[in-house]
Amino acid sequence: MATHDFAAQASHAHEAPQGFIRKWVFSLDHKVIGLQYYFLALAAVFVGMFLSLLMRIHLIWPGAALPILGEIKPETYLTLVTMHGTIMVFFVLTTAPQGGFGNYFLPIQIGAPDMAFPVLNMLSFWTTLLGFIVMIAAFFVAGGAPLHGWTGYAPLSALQSAGPGEGLGADLWIISIAIFCIGALMGALNFITTTLDMRAKGMTMMRMPLTVWAWFVTAILGLLAFGVLLSAGILLLMDRNLGTSFFVPLGTINGQLTGHKGGSPLLWQHLFWFFGHPEVYIAILPAMGMCSQLLSVFSRKPIFGYKAMVYAILAIGFLGFMVWGHHMFMSGMSPYTAFAFSVMTMAIGVPSAIKTFNWLGTLMRGKIRFSSPMLFAIGFVSLFVSGGISGPFLAQPVLDIPLHDTYFVPGHFHLIMGVASIFGIFAATYYWFPKMFGRMMNESMARWHFWFSLIGTYAIFMPMHYLGMAGMPRRYSQMTEVAYLHDLIPLQKFITYAAFITIAGQLIFLVNLFWSMFKGPKASDNPWEATTLEWITTTPPPHDNFGGHTPVVHNGPYEYSVPGAPRDYVMQNDPEIKPAH
Amino acid sequence: MGLVLLIVIWLITFVSTYFFMAKTWWLPAGASAAAASIDHHFTVTYILMGFVFVAAQVSLGYLVWKYRDGGSSKKATYSHGNVTLEIVWTVLTTVLFVGMNLASSSIWASERFRPAGENAVHVEVTGMQFAWYFRYPGPDGKFGLTKPELEDASAGGEAALGLDANDPASKDDVVTGVMVVPVNREVEVILRAHDVIHSFYVPSMRFKQDAVPGLAIHMHFTPIQTGDYEIACAELCGLGHYKMHGMLKVVSQEEFDKWLAAREAEKQ
Numbered sequence: 001m002a003t004h005d006f007a008a009q010a011s012h013a014h015e016a017p018q019g020f021i022r023k024w025v026f027s028l029d030h031k032v033i034g035l036q037y038y039f040l041a042l043a044a045v046f047v048g049m050f051l052s053l054l055m056r057i058h059l060i061w062p063g064a065a066l067p068i069l070g071e072i073k074p075e076t077y078l079t080l081v082t083m084h085g086t087i088m089v090f091f092v093l094t095t096a097p098q099g100g101f102g103n104y105f106l107p108i109q110i111g112a113p114d115m116a117f118p119v120l121n122m123l124s125f126w127t128t129l130l131g132f133i134v135m136i137a138a139f140f141v142a143g144g145a146p147l148h149g150w151t152g153y154a155p156l157s158a159l160q161s162a163g164p165g166e167g168l169g170a171d172l173w174i175i176s177i178a179i180f181c182i183g184a185l186m187g188a189l190n191f192i193t194t195t196l197d198m199r200a201k202g203m204t205m206m207r208m209p210l211t212v213w214a215w216f217v218t219a220i221l222g223l224l225a226f227g228v229l230l231s232a233g234i235l236l237l238m239d240r241n242l243g244t245s246f247f248v249p250l251g252t253i254n255g256q257l258t259g260h261k262g263g264s265p266l267l268w269q270h271l272f273w274f275f276g277h278p279e280v281y282i283a284i285l286p287a288m289g290m291c292s293q294l295l296s297v298f299s300r301k302p303i304f305g306y307k308a309m310v311y312a313i314l315a316i317g318f319l320g321f322m323v324w325g326h327h328m329f330m331s332g333m334s335p336y337t338a339f340a341f342s343v344m345t346m347a348i349g350v351p352s353a354i355k356t357f358n359w360l361g362t363l364m365r366g367k368i369r370f371s372s373p374m375l376f377a378i379g380f381v382s383l384f385v386s387g388g389i390s391g392p393f394l395a396q397p398v399l400d401i402p403l404h405d406t407y408f409v410p411g412h413f414h415l416i417m418g419v420a421s422i423f424g425i426f427a428a429t430y431y432w433f434p435k436m437f438g439r440m441m442n443e444s445m446a447r448w449h450f451w452f453s454l455i456g457t458y459a460i461f462m463p464m465h466y467l468g469m470a471g472m473p474r475r476y477s478q479m480t481e482v483a484y485l486h487d488l489i490p491l492q493k494f495i496t497y498a499a500f501i502t503i504a505g506q507l508i509f510l511v512n513l514f515w516s517m518f519k520g521p522k523a524s525d526n527p528w529e530a531t532t533l534e535w536i537t538t539t540p541p542p543h544d545n546f547g548g549h550t551p552v553v554h555n556g557p558y559e560y561s562v563p564g565a566p567r568d569y570v571m572q573n574d575p576e577i578k579p580a581h
Numbered sequence: 582m583g584l585v586l587l588i589v590i591w592l593i594t595f596v597s598t599y600f601f602m603a604k605t606w607w608l609p610a611g612a613s614a615a616a617a618s619i620d621h622h623f624t625v626t627y628i629l630m631g632f633v634f635v636a637a638q639v640s641l642g643y644l645v646w647k648y649r650d651g652g653s654s655k656k657a658t659y660s661h662g663n664v665t666l667e668i669v670w671t672v673l674t675t676v677l678f679v680g681m682n683l684a685s686s687s688i689w690a691s692e693r694f695r696p697a698g699e700n701a702v703h704v705e706v707t708g709m710q711f712a713w714y715f716r717y718p719g720p721d722g723k724f725g726l727t728k729p730e731l732e733d734a735s736a737g738g739e740a741a742l743g744l745d746a747n748d749p750a751s752k753d754d755v756v757t758g759v760m761v762v763p764v765n766r767e768v769e770v771i772l773r774a775h776d777v778i779h780s781f782y783v784p785s786m787r788f789k790q791d792a793v794p795g796l797a798i799h800m801h802f803t804p805i806q807t808g809d810y811e812i813a814c815a816e817l818c819g820l821g822h823y824k825m826h827g828m829l830k831v832v833s834q835e836e837f838d839k840w841l842a843a844r845e846a847e848k849q
Contacts, residue, residue, distance in 0.1 A: 004623055038800055041748050041812075074819075074820050074821070074823060075820035078710055078817070078819075078820060080820070093727075093839055111646070111798065129614075139805040147820060148817070149817045149820065150756070153777075153778055153792055153817070155776065155777045155778070156778065156817065156818065158818060159776070159777070161649065162710075162776070162777055162819055163819040164820065165821050179582070241582035248794070249794050249795025250795065251729055251774075251775050251776055251794040251795065252729050252732045252743075252774075252775050252776060253710070253775070253777070254710070254734060254774040255732055255733050255734040255735060257729060257730060258776075263795070264795065265778055265793050265794060265795065266796075270630065299648070299657060300650075300656070300657040301657040301659070301660070302659065302660065302661045302662075303662075304659075304660070304661075304662040304663075305663075305664075305667050306661060306662070308662065308667045311708055315671040330780065330789050330790055330791050330815075331778075331791050331793070332790070332791055332793045332796050332798050333693075335689065335693035335694055336694070338689075338693070339686060339689060342680065342682055343682055346678040346679050346681070346682045347675070347679065347710075349676070349678045350642065350671060350674045350675050351677060353670065353674040354670065354671055354674070356637060357666075357667075357670045358662065358667075359638055360637070360641060360644060361662060361663075361666070363641075363644040363645060363648055363661070364644055364648065365648060365657060365658035366648045366657045366658075367648065367650045367655070367656065367657040368583065368648050368649045368650055369650050370582040370583065370586075370649070370650075371759070373584075377582075378586060378641070378645055381641055382593075382638060383642055384633065385634065385637045385638060385641070386597075386638070387632045389630040389631075389633055389637075392626060392678060392681060393623075393626055393627075393629055393630065395682070396622075396681070396682055396685050396688045396689075397685075397689050397693075398622055398624060398685040399619070399620055399623055399685070400690045400789075401619060401692070401785055401788065402608055402619065402623070402784065402785050402789070403782060404789060404815070405782075405789070405815040405816060406815070426700065451589075452735075454589065454593075455589065455593070458593050458597070462593075462597045463600075466600060466601075466605065466606035467606065469606055469607055470606045470607065470608070470609065471608070471609055471782075471784035471813075472816070473782065473813055473814070473815045474815075475817045475822060477822075477823050478690065478823050479823075480823075481823055481824040481826050482811055482813050482823075482826050483811060483812055484609065484784070491606065526820075548815065551721075559658045560657060560659075561656045561657040561658070563656075563659055569657060570658070
């Protein structure tokens with residue numbers, strides 16, 4: 001395979017732009033685009049978090065009148081649920097790890113001057129931003145944002161009269177997601193091409209950092225998954241506005257015939273989850289890659305089982321497309337199909353377990369430095385385990401009978417897909433901030449942020465498992481109407497208080513981020529003494545990443561504590577090592 | 582820092598595990614024939630996964646403390662891993678995960694592969710925004726025809742279901758807002774929905790199944806204890822989702838017969 005193509009690279013070595021607009025706004029530079037994605041995700045995560053704060057307040061003080069916003073009505077609660085989930089999944093968990101860090105560091109880590117298609121890269125960011133603006137616009141149209149949940153199950157999402165927010169707000173919601181899909185597809189093409197064609201000389205596939213592997217496989221998942229969601233979204237728009245009946249069968253709403261017939265609500269679920277389950281891995285794989293990277297760097301040890309880690313990423317990516325039915329055990333899908341999906345789902349637990357073992361193996365006999373990126377990487381492992389072990393409960397259809405659509409499910413996916421991924425994003429932020437901004441972040445603020453986040457998220461999401469076992473259904477705006485739920489209100493109160501404290505802790509991060517950007521101590525080129533190619537170039541990297549030359553790679557990405565080496569790390573472009581062992 | 586991490590990770594692990602073991606919040610008491618086996622499998626899964634959880638978290642806390650950089654000149658061990666170990670834990674987790682799944686397959690089969698028996702009581706359950714209606718076929722054992730164009734939710738009862746009065750089979754159908762069934766007899770539930778997806782969830786019966794517009798889903802359960810049990814909607818169905826509440830009354834066979842006869846009499 002051609003790993004070094006001068007002709008191809010020459011065409012990408014576009015001139016460094018001079019004007020502000022070309023440099024920082026409509027930039028073709030993957031590093032600027034990476035930062036644009038990152039700040040988009042940062043804005044989105046605070047919107048999403050604010051929505052969750054309102055949800056938590058409404059759950060325990062249903063009648064409370066809030067300043068400016070007034071009283072939150074039950075339907076408004078469902079709007080918050082919907083928009084929180086949608087914004088977090090698409091504009092945070094998909095945007096920051098892949099669009100943000102992937103864009104910035106994938107080309108540098110493989111020794112390329114830019115992405116394969118810089119113009120396409122710029123377009124994918126601006127498309128994603130447009131998607132976000134359309135999503136936010138849904139709050140401000142007549143009827144407000146939709147209430148059908150981030151999963152948008154038809155017919156609830158397909159009928160304008162199904163509830164408040166199911167008018168224009170729901171159309172905007174679908175259009176926003178469709179736009180997002182287009183941006184994600186362009187990005188995926190770019191990532192795949194770049195990884196395959198733009199690697200520096202000597203950067204064989206098996207010398208790529210695990211972050212690159214994770215971004216690469218994530219891009220393949222995105223390419224296969226977002227196309228399906230895009231099609232499903234277009235069909236749903238047609239059902240809503242053109243009188244087609246893909247997802248709506250003969251029926252009535254509020255005693256009125258809907259005018260549809262012959263559609264299948266389960267078809268939407270199959271299409272949605274064909275995207276939706278790989279999406280879970282789109283969110284978590286980059287975090288897994290970052291965590292693997294950081295555990296090795298800060299344990300000063302090669303990653304335990306590099307090949308096994310690569311195969312595990314590939315296995316997760318492959319199996320990730322065969323398990324979507326486990327979201328539908330109670331949907332009316334054939335119970336035989338459910339059984340097949342269940343076996344596949346249990347199988348996907350195996351590569352995840354392999355990764356966990358290897359992370360622990362990496363720590364063992366290491367020499368661990370507790371810098372802030374490492375704290376979040378360790379936190380990631382803990383959360384990944386905690387969120388992971390509830391998976392085999394939900395993967396068994398028999399146990400889905402009591403647990404499906406209860407709080408056990410949000411408890412599970414928030415720990416593993418939500419907070420674990422967010423910990424990956426935090427770890428990556430603290431790790432790469434010096435390279436991106438040329439300054440170090442404040443370490444003691446970072447530590448406080450870590451403790452608030454780790455203890456806080458456990459305090460929020462662990463009790464949700466208890467609520468789920470006790471039978472508390474999801475997406476209930478109040479617990480007043482069903483008698484057995486009354487006993488669970490104290491636990492809900494505890495979760496809300498924990499959320500207040502955890503959210504307050506996130507402000508420490510925000511302050512640290514912006515304060516350090518301007519006031520942090522200057523960073524050296526390689527402050528963590530790491531081996532991958534982003535640390536051989538200047539801080540911040542020049543426009544073409546390596547200042548006119550292309551690195552040549554001789555070593556694997558995780559050569560730490562090599563016996564006989566002068567330092568305890570060997571850079572990827574150092575002369576090839578022949579370890580004596 | 583290593584010690585603080587160890588303490589915090591261990592504390593989180595033990596506090597979380599305590600509330601599971603103490604069963605402070607647990608599945609509601611089961612009142613159906615399937616509850617015992619479902620709960621048993623839940624407990625088995627819980628013990629196995631609980632062991633994995635504690636083992637992994639305790640190791641994580643221990644390893645970060647034990648292998649912290651204490652400032653000594655000793656280097657980390659240079660090792661790229663161990664293939665034998667990789668194979669061992671791959672095989673172990675495969676056996677654990679797939680084995681757990683196969684162990685529960687017979688319960689799933691009896692719940693969902695097998696249809697209801699001959700002697701089952703038939704109840705049609707219909708969900709609509711935001712109420713449950715229950716229909717019994719009456720002495721003829723046949724459900725009468727319903728037509729979407731006849732549905733009138735605001736009128737309630739038979740009209741809400743769109744029962745066609747011209748169909749002879751519908752003459753003796755009983756429609757109620759409370760579900761009454763006899764104890765120790767299998768109940769065949771036929772689930773329908775008019776407008777959007779709802780989910781018929783009776784925690785004490787270990788019963789949950791979506792009701793989907795356009796489908797009639799046949800399910801079954803056998804209550805083994807008399808009493809009143811709450812029904813909740815478990816699938817987001819709109820602004821009134823949280824109050825889409827119903828009651829299941831499990832009574833003796835005699836009481837059930839008397840109750841049904843009285844409803845028939847009311848109808849005439």
